[in-house]
Amino acid sequence: MSEPATQAVDADESEEDYRDKSPSAGRMGKAVEYLVASACILASRGELNAATSLVDDEGVDLVFNRRGSSATLAVQVKSRMSDSKRVLAGAFVAFVRSQTFRPRPDLDLLFVAVDVTEARLMTAWLVLSEDFAAQAGAPNSRGRLRFNASLKPGSRDRWHRYRLKPAELAPRVLERLAELGG
DSSP: OOHHHHHHHHHHHTTOOGGGSOTHHHHHHHHHHHHHHHHHHHHTTTSEEEEEOSOOTTSOOEEEEETTOOOEEEEEEEEEETTSHHHHTTEEEEEEETTTOOOOTTEEEEEEEEETTTTEEEEEEEEEHHHHHHHSOSOOTTSEEEEEEEOSTTOOOTTGGGEEOHHHHHHHHHHHHHHTTO
C-alpha cells in the first residue's frame, strides 16, 4: 500500500513531470501539511495556530500565527517519505518551482522527512525564503530550484544550520513569528 506514495516521491525526486506522480502523492502531501500543523499546535500548547490554503498556486501551504498576535508566517511544505529511495540513502532532495517562488520576509520553506510507518516527523529544515533564493543557485532546465540536504547526523552541508529535530520545529516557528513582530 505504501508503494504508490514511494513512487510519487521518487518521481518528484528524479524531476519527472508532476502529471507522472501517483494519485496518492497529493493526498500524502496534504496529510503531511496537517501533520506539521497539528504537531506545531500541540508542541506549542496551543500558542500557535495554523491555517491551510484551499488553493496553493502561490506556493503557500500553511500560515502560522501566534495566539493574540496579527503577525503571520507563510510556509511552503515539501515532504519526502521514509520509504523513498533517497531518504533511505540518507538524503533529502526537493524542488521548488521558480515560476511561483517569490521570496519575502514572511515566507519560509519547510522541508520535512516523514516516517510513514509511525506517522511522525523525522527531520525538518525551516529555511527563510530569502536565504533559499540566495543559496539554491540557478533553476534547472525545468525551472526548478533544488534543495539537497543530508539526513545523516552531524552532516555539514549548506543547509545544516536550518536543520531541526521534530521538537525544535514549533519553537523555531514561534521565533520566526517574533522576528516578524508577533
